[in-house]
Amino acid sequence: MLIDFFFTLKDAKIPVTIREFLTLLEALERGVVTQSLDDFYYLARLALVKDEAHYDRFDRAFALYFKGIETAIGGKEAIPLDWLMQRMKRELTDEQRAALEKFGYDRLMDRLAALLKEQKERHEGGSKWIGTGGTSPFGHGGTNPEGIRIGGKGGDRTAVKVWEQRAYRDYDSDKELGTRNIKVALRRLRRFARTGAAEELALDQTIRATANNAGWLDLRMQPERRNNVKVLMLFDVGGSMDDHVERMEELFSAAKAEFKNMDFFYFHNCVYDHLWRNNRRRNAERFPTQDVLRKYPPDTKLIFVGDATMSPYEILQPGGSVEYNNPEAGATWLGRFTHAFPKFAWLNPEPEPYWQYRQSIAIVRQLMNDRMYPVTLDGLERAMRALAK
Numbered sequence: 001m002l003i004d005f006f007f008t009l010k011d012a013k014i015p016v017t018i019r020e021f022l023t024l025l026e027a028l029e030r031g032v033v034t035q036s037l038d039d040f041y042y043l044a045r046l047a048l049v050k051d052e053a054h055y056d057r058f059d060r061a062f063a064l065y066f067k068g069i070e071t072a073i074g075g076k077e078a079i080p081l082d083w084l085m086q087r088m089k090r091e092l093t094d095e096q097r098a099a100l101e102k103f104g105y106d107r108l109m110d111r112l113a114a115l116l117k118e119q120k121e122r123h124e125g126g127s128k129w130i131g132t133g134g135t136s137p138f139g140h141g142g143t144n145p146e147g148i149r150i151g152g153k154g155g156d157r158t159a160v161k162v163w164e165q166r167a168y169r170d171y172d173s174d175k176e177l178g179t180r181n182i183k184v185a186l187r188r189l190r191r192f193a194r195t196g197a198a199e200e201l202a203l204d205q206t207i208r209a210t211a212n213n214a215g216w217l218d219l220r221m222q223p224e225r226r227n228n229v230k231v232l233m234l235f236d237v238g239g240s241m242d243d244h245v246e247r248m249e250e251l252f253s254a255a256k257a258e259f260k261n262m263d264f265f266y267f268h269n270c271v272y273d274h275l276w277r278n279n280r281r282r283n284a285e286r287f288p289t290q291d292v293l294r295k296y297p298p299d300t301k302l303i304f305v306g307d308a309t310m311s312p313y314e315i316l317q318p319g320g321s322v323e324y325n326n327p328e329a330g331a332t333w334l335g336r337f338t339h340a341f342p343k344f345a346w347l348n349p350e351p352e353p354y355w356q357y358r359q360s361i362a363i364v365r366q367l368m369n370d371r372m373y374p375v376t377l378d379g380l381e382r383a384m385r386a387l388a389k
Contacts (some may be wrong), residue, residue, distance in 0.1 A: 002021075002024075002025065004065070005044075005065050005066075006021050008061050008064065008065045009048060009058065009061050011061070012057045012058070012060065012061035013057065014048070014049065014054050014057050014058055014061065015050070015051075015054070016048045016049075020047055020048050020050075021047075021048065023047050024043065024044055024047040024048060027043055027047060028040075028043075037066065041062060044058075044062070045058055045062075052184060180254075181377055182250055182251055182254035182255075182380065183254045183257060183258055184377075185377055185380040185381045185384060186254060186255060186258040186259070186380070186384060187258060188381055188384035188385060188388065189229055189231075189259075189301065189384040189387050189388050199221065199223070199224060200221060200222050200223065200224045201219070201220075201221060201222075202220040202221060202222040205220035205222070206218065206219055206220045228261060229259060229261065229301060230261045230262075230296065230297065230299065230300045230301065231255070231259045231261065231262040231263075231300065231301045231303060232262075232263050232264070232265075232292075232296055232300050232301070232302050232303070232341070233252075233255060233262065233263075233264040233265075233303045233304075233305060234264070234265050234266070234267055234271060234275070234302070234303070234304050234305065234306075234337075235248065235252070235264060235265070235266050235267070235305045235306070236266075236267060236268065236269060236304075236305060236306025236307065236308075237266045237267075237268060237279060238268050238279075239268065239269065239310075239322075240307055240309045240310075241306060241307055241349075244307065244349040244350075247349055247375060248305065248349065251305065251347070251375065252264070263296070264277070265277055265287060265292065266279060266282070267306075268321075268322075268323060269306070269310040269314050269321070269322065269330075270310060270314050270315050270321070270330030270333075270334070271289060271304075271330060271333045271334060271337065272289065272321055272326040272328070272330060272333055273288065273289050273290070273326060273327060273328065273333070274286040274287060274288055274289055275287050275289055275292060289333060289336075293336055293337065293340045296340075296341070298340065298341060298342065299343070300341050300343075301341070301343045301344075301387045302337060302338075302341035302343065302344035302345075303344070303345055303346075303347060303383075303387070304337075304344070304345070304346040304347065304368075305346075305347045305349075306346070306347075306348065306349075307348055307349055307350045307361075308346070308348055308350075308358065308360055308361045308364040308365075308372070309350065309358050309360055309361065310322075310360045311360065312359050312360050312363055314330055314360070315329065315330045315331050315334075315360060315363050315364065315367075316329055316330075316331055316363070317329055331363075331367055334364070334367045334368075335367065338367070338368070338369070343386075343387050343389075344368070344371060344387075345368075345371045345372075345373060345383040345386055345387055346364065346365075346368045346371060346372040346373070347372075347373055347374075347375050347379070347380070347383060348361070348372055348373070348374055348375065349374075349375045350374075351374065352374040352376075352379070355372075371383075371386060373386075
């Protein structure tokens, strides 16, 4: 049976190998997990999936291959779609909400199994059956302090289990990113070192020193291990970038969390002779670009973030800026940045298929030596690999 499962994973483009498959079979032979489909799922994912980016594909392949098997072993039966169609929602008083009982996880699962055998029709607004809009622990669209959500969207966030939930659905490489996903990708650009004051217990050194000291405790301290990669990020703001504000906020938040040695500036469309850090005071607090180029060491990782969507004149011509009469062309400043910081990349939030229709994107890609990457999980990981070389 599991041989077909192996080929199902291969068909889903999950890079699983024979060695990993044999590891899974050996674990099953040794009884590492119980005879539970949930336990087998986690064991199989642990043994067969090497990259979190493939969790979503694994979930889909697993659900496809094992669809219906839990019915045969006394697990999940199919629930008719019309049972899950919500038409009403009861409004409860605070006293009514407080009176609702929590079953506990084991009782919930046992009660659900019993209802699946007993229930024969759709139910709505009640307190017992699988349905919608009521106080039953099973279904959706209602109110209960602890239940199992089946179908529909979450509301009060009190479900202890979600029927057929795919928890990693955003991890696939062609999906747009959220803050957590971005952090996972940015971690590929890491170089750890112990710097600063010795404030962390060095356990191995302490054990060795204590043993050498005839058992008398000899504490040894060491500096905290930190990611010492230096990052300079330049963000395009305003104009067409307003369409990407939410994703840029996620990227900025994730980068600030992952890179302790990070600095940033803003620009509009293309970099010219000044940058800024506060968009509200962009005209009052400007930083000369030449000073920025001199301030940071050459091993700084430079990351431009922008859609590169503008008039070609804004890149190629002096005075081409839409805001003021810039003395030098944006291409000149881009060249200075890439010369000062050999490790550079451009992250573009525009979907990659659209790039071919933007002349300005083609120009910027050429100036960036083709180091432009989409803001997807795969694109971000490729950018981090390029910066880490």
